[in-house]
Amino acid sequence: MLRFSKDKVFATVCIVIAAVLAVIVFSYPLESSYFPRILVVFIGAMGSLLLARHSLQKTVVKAAENFNQYKVQLNSATLVFSSIAAYTLSIYLVNYEIATALFLFFFMLALGYRKIAVMVATSLSLTFSLYLIFFEILAVARPDSLFFT
Amino acid sequence: MIDNILLGFVTLMDVGMLSAIAAGVIGGVLIGMLPGLSSTMGVALLIPITFSMPAQMGLGMLGGIYLASTYSGSISAILLNIPGTSAAVATLLDGHPMSQKGQSTRAIALATFGSCIGGMISVIALLFIAPPLAEFSLRFGSPEFFLLALCGITVIASLSAGAMEKGLIAGALGLLLSTIGNHPLTGFMRFTADIPSLYDGIPLVVALIGLYSIPEVIDMIVRDKAGQVPIRQRDNANPFSFLPEVFRQKVNILRSSLIGVIVGIIPGVGCSVGGFISYDAAKRASKTPEKFGHGSAEGVIACETANNAVTGGTLIPLMTLGIPGNPVTAVLLGGLMIHGLTPGAELFTINADISYSFILSLFVANLLFVPIGLFVAKYCVKVTLIPMPVLAATIVALAVIGTFSIRGALEDVAIMLFIGAIGFILQLFGVPRAPMVLGLVLGTLAEGELARSLAIVHGDWSAFGIQLVTRPISLVILIFCIFALIQGVMQHRKKSKLLE
Structure with a gap:
């Protein structure tokens, strides 16, 4: 241990x-x-x-830190960081809307969620809401993409 | 002055004016609640919309956004552990633990009522004691501002939950991150690795998103895998039932309001520092300091009252001297000028009708964000009932677009991830993140004022040291810093003995 x-x-x-x-x-x-x-x-x-x-200090080292817990934390961190990196890259390559909808769907899938209808509905509605709030109401300039601008 | 106040009231009685304030408050609540959308950004984006309105109406709307967004940052801080705005960072310490205990409505209600009272008191201060206090803050020189930043560090030390050294290291790391980019006086580039996005330093909101959203998402996944699902009980409490609890804390509210107003008057310090100082003061004065950090009502009320009291305070030097107290008021200054108004005596004489109706519109905005905030929050409480994968994906998508929207650069997402990685490492080692945030907030102020102080004495450190102890205001701040540090050390020792 x-x-x-x-x-x-x-x-x-x-x-x-x-x-x-x-x-x-x-x-x-x-x-x-x-x-x-x-x-x-x-x-x-x-x-x-x-x-x-x-x-x-004369302190007794407490029960060993649970190494497995760190392993879970590191694996989760790897999943989050690599997903965000892939998402950002896909915004560069395709456009914001397609990349966001795909990211939301596959990220939920990677986290073990299996209710396909909820996943599709969430991906599409959230993408639309974010588009409306940021690009239409707040007039933030859309990120430039290589394809499907 | 009474005539001008009455004139302001008459202007307020217009339906259009009230609608503009209400629209500003609704917009502000939504902007503040969404992580990544800062009050500054909201005010800046809406200035062009107010362009076509009469000055009173336009300024009323901008004031509504400023106050409501400062308050509503606490909603996402409480529910998601992500501060909607930097002003709500201190609220995380007790607001989120309270939410995890299934008391989201209580936490939001306390934050709302505290914010409302703090905001009202600060508007009274703005209305009656603006000129003499603004004059006093002009006596602050570079050494005093530098020491104020140091004062923030001592607050960090006493706020740290674990070993004091860890809190201090996190604070120093935050300060170090704030030095990325060009030197405030010489313009020399530090730690930029020739990456253009880093030339102007790390944007605070980007850092905040990274530091709070990424580790939070990772933690959510870990908790879910370990089967430690947070309490997601339906919380149908009536928010107004918590009003007596707020009124029972008169001293806490008055102290926090006073701290907030004073911090607001001092330019460059800001809402988040006001929240932290007030939180620290409440903890020191509390009969149950051990509850702080674990969902203390006193803690939530203290920081929320103070950060909204800062809003009126920041307007004092802005309206009397044209000195913006923080980035939002700097943008508001632009809003005043767009409407042909110049800060100073003229604003309170020739344009008295506009300025007094603006100040009184802040009263209305403070009252309006209570029902609007509580109504919005009622539905936001349902956020805690959403399945973890849906919530995690939503937070990540919001974090990415929020980061992008600050400067319109996708490169900022990489900066956000870098800060997120630091936040994750700190979380892994049980190091508090709040001191790092305070370091990031205070860093630019501290370095700039240190450089200016040294430039005044031609780089002579001994002369700088003499300056610190011979200037009365700086001496008072210095004594306060030492006192706070010693008290922090004693508190940690006491806690260690108790643990042994």
């Missing part, structure tokens, strides 16, 4: 991020980077403090 302290991992991640950002920010001219320099040092210091506090 994988055992680790969430806070220790977070603190380590912060120290690494602070170190990487420090390399970038300290290469900028001083007068343009006072503020980010202070912040990067602050993040590193807070990360070190958190790590030190957790390393020195």
Whole structure:
């Protein structure tokens, strides 16, 4: 069973991020980077403090974090991020309306929903509502697409 | 002045005028409720529509949008854990937990009545104490504004639920994200990786959508897979039954209103900061601070009263000095000018009929958003009964189009995803997201004022430090910051001991 302290991992991640950002920010001219320099040092210091506090504390590491739960979270995150990326790409390729209706349908399907009639009705009505609110009432310019503009 | 107030009342008695205010309130409630549609965007988009109207009517409509959208951001914050506008960020802390307990109507009712009272008090402040208070805020220089931002950070520290360091790190990350783009004085590009979309920095609304919608959708999926379906009981409570609960919190309401008005008067601070400061003050004064963050009625009332009290406050420097307190009032300034009005003494003398009818129309707008908001919210409560896949898909589609609508750029969706990934990582490690938002909100102000303060003393840090302790207002803010930080540390220690 994988055992680790969430806070220790977070603190380590912060120290690494602070170190990487420090390399970038300290290469900028001083007068343009006072503020980010202070912040990067602050993040590193807070990360070190958190790590030190957790390393020195006599606390018993609680029951191991449920690794399976993290796996579910990561899988869900992958699904959400990749779906949004694919949706945005399809807006670029086809047009907003087709891409939105398809995205809504397939995203619901990917999440395990199987009521086809509800899915079709939701996809079409929501696409129409969003089109009406944003492009007709609020006059937001429609995104440019390669096909079916 | 009494004559002018009476004249304003007469103007208000027109059906067209009342219809314009009502249309503004309805539009504002819808705009504020939809994540990604900011008050600024709503006001900006509707200015051309008011162009053809008489000045009183047009300004009444814009005022209605401003007030109602500031309030209705709380509806989606409570129901979906996504703030409709940045003003409602603090409302998430207790509004959504209350909704998860099946008390959506109660949370929305408390937010509505709190917003209405806060808004009314701020309009009274606008009407009677505008000139002297606006004059006082002019005494604030760059060091004071920088310290105000620091003050926000100390509030973050005491707001953090877990380890204090985690809250501070999240706040610093937010501040760091706000430095993306050009330096406020030198124009030097930082962290842009030559991506044009990042030259002007990360738009706040895009960041808010990413930070709140993406982790929320992921969390919904995880909860659904784990079989932890949130309480979706039908909530048919009468919202007006919660009115006595609001009136029982007179001190909280008065304190929050006062904080909101003062924060509103100080330019650049904004509704979200007012909400956070008021929330923190309510938590410190509360007999049951442990309930904060878990659905506390005091918390919801405090932040909603304050963020709507900010609206009237921001109009004080705008109308008397022409200094917009936040982006919405900057757009409203454009609206005033389009109607041929110039802020300042002239507005209260030559154009007194227009300005007083505008101020009084804000009273009407504050009263109108109660029935309209509660009516809309009554149907919005049903959002919690929608199956998870339908709700998740709707939120994602709204987040994408909301992000796109800010600057009309699909590249912003990538920025939203990047911020969403940070939000997800923070959620994974149990780090509060609110400090990061506050960091993002305060970042530009803090960096700009630090750069200006240093430029005044030719980059001499010791001279800057001396400035901070020798200027009376900055010294007071500094002492308040130190006090808040120490109190935060003591509270965390106390909590740790209790846990041990």
